[in-house]
Amino acid sequence: xxxxxxxxxxxxxxxxxxxxxxxxxxxxxxxxxxxxxxxxxxxxxxxxxxxxxxxxxxxxxxxxxxxxxxxxxxxxxxxxxx
Amino acid sequence: xxxxxxxxxxxxxxxxxxxxxxxxxxxxxxxxxxxxxxxxxxxxxxxxxxxxxxxxxxxxxxxxxxxxxxxxxxxxxxxxxxxxxxxxxxxxxxxxxxxxxxxxxxxxxxxxxxxxxxxxxxxxxxxxxxxxxxxxxxxxxxxxxxxxxxxxxxxxxxxxxxxxxxxxxxxxxxxxxxxxxxxxxxxxxxxxxxxxxxxxxxxxxxxxxxxxxxxxxxxxxxxxxxxxxxxxxxxxxxxxxxxxxxxxxxxxxxxxxxxxxxxxxxxxxxxxxxxxxxxxxxxxxxxxxxxxxxxxxxxxxxxxxxxxxxxxxxxxxxxxxxxxxxxxxxxxxxxxxxxxxxxxxxxxxxxxxxxxxxxxxxxxxxxxxxxxxxxxxxxxxxxxxxxxxxxxxxxxxxxxxxxxxxxxxxxxxxxxxxxxxxxxxxxxxxxxxxxxxxxxxxxxxxxxxxxxxxxxxxxxxxxxxxxxxxxxxxxxxxxxxxxxxxxxxxxxxxxxxxxxxxxxxxxxxxxxxxxxxxxxxxxxxxxxxxxxxxxxxxxxxxxxxxxxxxxxxxxxxxxxxxxxxxxxxxxxxxxxxxxxxxxxxxxxxxxxxx
Numbered sequence: 053x054x055x056x057x058x059x060x061x062x063x064x065x066x067x068x069x070x071x072x073x074x075x076x077x078x079x080x081x082x083x084x085x086x087x088x089x090x091x092x093x094x095x096x097x098x099x100x101x102x103x104x105x106x107x108x109x110x111x112x113x114x115x116x117x118x119x120x121x122x123x124x125x126x127x128x129x130x131x132x133x134x
Numbered sequence: 135x136x137x138x139x140x141x142x143x144x145x146x147x148x149x150x151x152x153x154x155x156x157x158x159x160x161x162x163x164x165x166x167x168x169x170x171x172x173x174x175x176x177x178x179x180x181x182x183x184x185x186x187x188x189x190x191x192x193x194x195x196x197x198x199x200x201x202x203x204x205x206x207x208x209x210x211x212x213x214x215x216x217x218x219x220x221x222x223x224x225x226x227x228x229x230x231x232x233x234x235x236x237x238x239x240x241x242x243x244x245x246x247x248x249x250x251x252x253x254x255x256x257x258x259x260x261x262x263x264x265x266x267x268x269x270x271x272x273x274x275x276x277x278x279x280x281x282x283x284x285x286x287x288x289x290x291x292x293x294x295x296x297x298x299x300x301x302x303x304x305x306x307x308x309x310x311x312x313x314x315x316x317x318x319x320x321x322x323x324x325x326x327x328x329x330x331x332x333x334x335x336x337x338x339x340x341x342x343x344x345x346x347x348x349x350x351x352x353x354x355x356x357x358x359x360x361x362x363x364x365x366x367x368x369x370x371x372x373x374x375x376x377x378x379x380x381x382x383x384x385x386x387x388x389x390x391x392x393x394x395x396x397x398x399x400x401x402x403x404x405x406x407x408x409x410x411x412x413x414x415x416x417x418x419x420x421x422x423x424x425x426x427x428x429x430x431x432x433x434x435x436x437x438x439x440x441x442x443x444x445x446x447x448x449x450x451x452x453x454x455x456x457x458x459x460x461x462x463x464x465x466x467x468x469x470x471x472x473x474x475x476x477x478x479x480x481x482x483x484x485x486x487x488x489x490x491x492x493x494x495x496x497x498x499x500x501x502x503x504x505x506x507x508x509x510x511x512x513x514x515x516x517x518x519x520x521x522x523x524x525x526x527x528x529x530x531x532x533x534x535x536x537x538x539x540x541x542x543x544x545x546x547x548x549x550x551x552x553x554x555x556x557x558x559x560x561x562x563x564x565x566x567x568x569x570x571x572x573x574x575x576x577x578x579x580x581x582x583x584x585x586x587x588x589x590x591x592x593x594x595x596x597x598x599x600x601x602x603x604x605x606x607x608x609x610x611x612x613x614x615x616x617x618x619x620x621x622x623x624x625x626x627x628x629x630x631x632x633x634x635x636x637x638x639x640x641x642x643x644x645x646x647x648x649x650x651x652x653x654x655x656x657x658x659x660x661x662x663x664x665x666x667x668x669x670x671x672x673x674x675x676x677x678x679x680x681x682x683x684x685x686x687x688x689x690x691x692x693x694x695x696x697x698x699x700x701x702x703x704x705x706x707x708x709x710x711x712x713x714x715x716x717x718x719x720x721x722x723x724x725x726x727x728x
Contacts, residue, residue, distance in 0.1 A: 119608070
């Protein structure tokens with residue numbers, strides 16, 4: 053731990069920049085969906101922002117269910133089987 | 135045919151020479167085996183090769199078509215890469231077990247009859263068990279035995295299925311079987327167990343994280359993919375597979391989110407990826423089976439890469455739990471880069487390998503109007519990015535700095551990871567290379583505007599969910615804990631059963647011991663010690679009383695009389711007399727003598 057060198061993500065400024073770019077790309081991807089028409093298989097794929105909203109909602113549900121439903125049910129001490 | 139030999143033979147026979155070689159030749163020899171094997175493989179003509187007639191059976195060790203060839207190619211490739219990865223471990227058990235295991239997987243792939251398929255199928259279990267045992271920890275030994283037990287049960291199901299199917303149909307050929315009759319169902323279940331179907335899956339999540347660092351890389355490639363091959367060969371288009379695969383794709387991601395051991399996270403994600411393949415086989419169309427096989431090919435590489443990068447971290451830091459890791463991009467930047475390539479590949483980012491294979495299965499599901507499956511797979515696709523794509527690199531290389539200042543991974547590990555990373559990007563960027571060797575003609579274009587944009591949206595907004603939940607402090611913190619799965623039934627349930635048997639049977643045993651062995655003998659010995667004397671005393675006591683002698687007390691007649699009997703003044707003779715009296719009484723009684 054004697055290494056006091058500042059690395060790329062030790063600087064808060066870099067993280068903020070990264071997050072800005074990241075959210076910028078998200079907004080761009082969401083908007084472009086309204087402009088570029090593309091058709092695939094399922095009818096709902098034509099809805100603008102379908103994939104974006106599905107991805108966001110799916111992952112929030114995934115995390116909430118894992119944390120508040122699954123973990124309380126299955127979590128045990130590390131040496132449970134020993 | 136003369137120019138080639140059965141692919142399994144090179145690996146299995148080659149393996150046993152490894153411990154005998156001097157160490158300076160060993161590395162070269164081990165690298166040569168898969169190369170030689172690949173050269174041999176590409177020389178085997180299409181059709182049925184290496185046929186041996188054995189009693190009434192025909193054993194076929196070289197059934198070569200486009201389906202078996204592509205699995206042969208990927209198995210040789212990953213063997214080569216894994217061998218490079220483990221070169222510096224100098225562990226003969228791991229080397230021999232690895233080659234035998236890979237050889238048996240090749241044996242299954244090229245088996246043209248169910249008998250030799252079964253033989254190699256069992257070999258897989260033996261080889262993989264040694265890869266787990268080679269870790270030489272108590273946990274690994276326990277996991278290896280549980281692994282062996284479950285796979286033995288699966289093997290027995292398969293064997294019973296093969297025999298019944300053989301009797302029913304008169305054929306032991308490896309080809310389309312389909313679900314009809316008891317034999318086929320048993321074979322189906324036997325394959326399903328190795329494929330880690332839900333409920334049967336715990337052998338995988340239990341054992342893979344306990345194997346050696348290199349062993350897990352080997353394990354991730356062969357057992358499940360061999361089962362995927364077997365299902366694609368014998369049960370394509372069976373509807374139950376669609377639902378089984380859908381469940382496989384969905385449920386493990388919940389576990390992966392809360393799991394602390396990163397190799398166990400990858401084990402859950404392995405089941406999730408195999409789910410996509412099983413759905414593809416269940417749909418059974420050319421596009422779907424092509425998708426399943428292409429995804430199996432890619433999964434072997436990117437899952438291998440992810441296990442290799444986590445293994446390299448484990449090798450350098452000795453830690454594998456998310457709670458103990460973080461900030462390693464500072465010390466192991468190259469490994470970090472390779473891990474991100476693996477993460478991007480499994481998440482199906484455009485230009486990375488899963489992008490060109492996962493979507494084939496999704497498209498096939500959409501073509502069939504399987505919208506529940508389609509939605510679940512899409513959910514699984516977002517989820518896999520969440521736990522394997524972000525969680526693995528984030529908690530290992532970024533996140534909170536755990537303070538590890540270690541060296542970068544050894545050169546051979548970096549070369550192995552580099553090769554795998556190159557293949558992930560190459561296949562993702564030039565899909566035709568892979569498409570040209572798939573079982574069926576490919577008429578599929580992954581790089582359409584809709585697909586690229588839709589996938590990017592899905593991934594970026596999944597990442598947004600992760601970021602927002604993390605910033606809001608809702609994301610579940612990694613905890614030192616263990617998550618129960620179905621295996622609790624046999625790990626705890628069997629312990630309870632064993633306790634019940636212990637208390638029940640051993641209790642009965644100990645009661646019997648106390649009552650008969652100890653209690654009865656004591657009573658008998660007491661009887662024979664003092665019994666005759668006391669019987670005599672019944673007669674003597676009235677006489678003593680009449681003679682007014684002292685009867686009670688330590689120096690009384692009674693005590694002295696008993697003592698005399700005990701030191702055998704009379705006991706033998708008097709016991710003999712007593713026995714005789716009882717015998718005579720019995721005689722009179724039984725034979726009604728006068």
